[in-house]
Amino acid sequence: MSAVKVLDNVKQMPAYIPGKSGSGENALKLSSNENPFDPLPEVVSAARRALEEVNRYPQMYADDLCQALGERYDLGTDSVVVGNGSVALLNHALTAVAGAGDLVVEPWRSFEAYPIVIGTTQAKIINVPLTESGAEHDLRGMLEAIQRGGERVKAVMLCSPNNPTGPALGEGAVREFLDQVPPQVVVILDEAYIEFVTSPEAVDGLKLLADYPNLMVSRTFSKAYQLAGLRVGWIAGVDPELIGAIRKVSTPFGVNVAAAAAAREALRHEAEVSRQVTSIVDERERVLATLRGNGWKIPDAQGNFYWIGGADLVSPVTSALAAAQITARPFPEGVRITVGLPADNNRVLAALTAL
Ligand code: PMP
Numbered sequence: 001m002s003a004v005k006v007l008d009n010v011k012q013m014p015a016y017i018p019g020k021s022g023s024g025e026n027a028l029k030l031s032s033n034e035n036p037f038d039p040l041p042e043v044v045s046a047a048r049r050a051l052e053e054v055n056r057y058p059q060m061y062a063d064d065l066c067q068a069l070g071e072r073y074d075l076g077t078d079s080v081v082v083g084n085g086s087v088a089l090l091n092h093a094l095t096a097v098a099g100a101g102d103l104v105v106e107p108w109r110s111f112e113a114y115p116i117v118i119g120t121t122q123a124k125i126i127n128v129p130l131t132e133s134g135a136e137h138d139l140r141g142m143l144e145a146i147q148r149g150g151e152r153v154k155a156v157m158l159c160s161p162n163n164p165t166g167p168a169l170g171e172g173a174v175r176e177f178l179d180q181v182p183p184q185v186v187v188i189l190d191e192a193y194i195e196f197v198t199s200p201e202a203v204d205g206l207k208l209l210a211d212y213p214n215l216m217v218s219r220t221f222s223k224a225y226q227l228a229g230l231r232v233g234w235i236a237g238v239d240p241e242l243i244g245a246i247r248k249v250s251t252p253f254g255v256n257v258a259a260a261a262a263a264r265e266a267l268r269h270e271a272e273v274s275r276q277v278t279s280i281v282d283e284r285e286r287v288l289a290t291l292r293g294n295g296w297k298i299p300d301a302q303g304n305f306y307w308i309g310g311a312d313l314v315s316p317v318t319s320a321l322a323a324a325q326i327t328a329r330p331f332p333e334g335v336r337i338t339v340g341l342p343a344d345n346n347r348v349l350a351a352l353t354a355l
Pocket of ligand 1: 084085086087159192219220231232
């Protein structure tokens with residue numbers, strides 16, 4: 001041990017626990033909500049070609065990718081910041097607005113990186129438990145927490161669809177929420193799984209940006225776009241000062257050449273990505289129908305994963321899956337299982353039916 005003192009807020013932060021891979025010949029990893037299809041060859045080739053320039057720094061802010069995203073989603077290039085995974089951008093956005101003595105409101109249980117990205121800002125976290133069903137954001141409770149916190153509240157996290165429980169937020173509910181959040185509070189809407197959403201009422205945050213300058217929407221290439229291994233995410237908003245601040249606090253050259261090239265190429269193959277998404281969504285619905293038919297209570301699943309809630313089920317479900325060499329993601333309140341390829345999902349169904 002050295003005499004160095006690690007900050008208390010860092011000591012108190014939970015460590016990020018990555019989804020495990022399991023071992024054995026038939027090990028099946030359904031613990032990180034990845035896209036199970038093989039990467040598109042054109043995207044891999046684009047990343048490989050980019051490696052020929054690795055002696056040079058990439059573009060400082062991945063400008064070409066920002067431009068491609070701006071065009072694709074009808075946003076100004078200056079409304080988009082690209083980074084080393086969307087988690088990095090959540091951290092940058094929070095760092096830009098919150099510090100020691102401030103408060104940040106988050107739904108809980110939600111994505112386990114939130115307490116870490118909030119914790120590094122030294123702001124205090126106000127957790128608002130999910131609704132009684134244990135699956136959805138309690139937006140009214142979150143508003144009350146914001147009101148109680150007063151001027152110290154600097155930001156609030158929303159996650160749609162919510163990882164790990166599955167439901168998406170409705171557009172009407174989010175608008176009503178945004179109408180009541182004080183305009184100086186940044187609302188960060190994390191839409192990492194939006195491509196898998198099929199509910200017609202669900203929010204599409206990008207469509208709300210023009211009406212709410214305090215809204216930031218984050219998305220990722222890690223899920224539907226298959227690039228988890230390359231780490232590319234983005235965040236969008238219309239407040240130029242906030243966008244400028246996020247760029248300022250971000251790691252210089254945060255998106256490497258291979259990641260930027262692969263992400264741009266992936267955007268050119270949306271038809272293929274969308275076919276994969278459709279097939280994952282079809283599988284999700286098939287698995288849910290079967291499990292619910294067998295009496296399992298599973299909340300609405302709008303991402304590429306589903307949630308078996310109940311502290312008492314965590315151990316038996318995890319063990320039954322482990323016996324079939326399947327690794328899912330256990331939490332104290334339930335188990336999250338990623339939708340895989342049809343044969344993978346059949347293995348899950350068999351394991352859970354045996355239970
Ligand atoms: N947001 C949510 C809700 C997630 O579940 C994840 C990945 N598990 C991320 C963000 C992280 O995305 P990225 O790989 O872009 O950092």
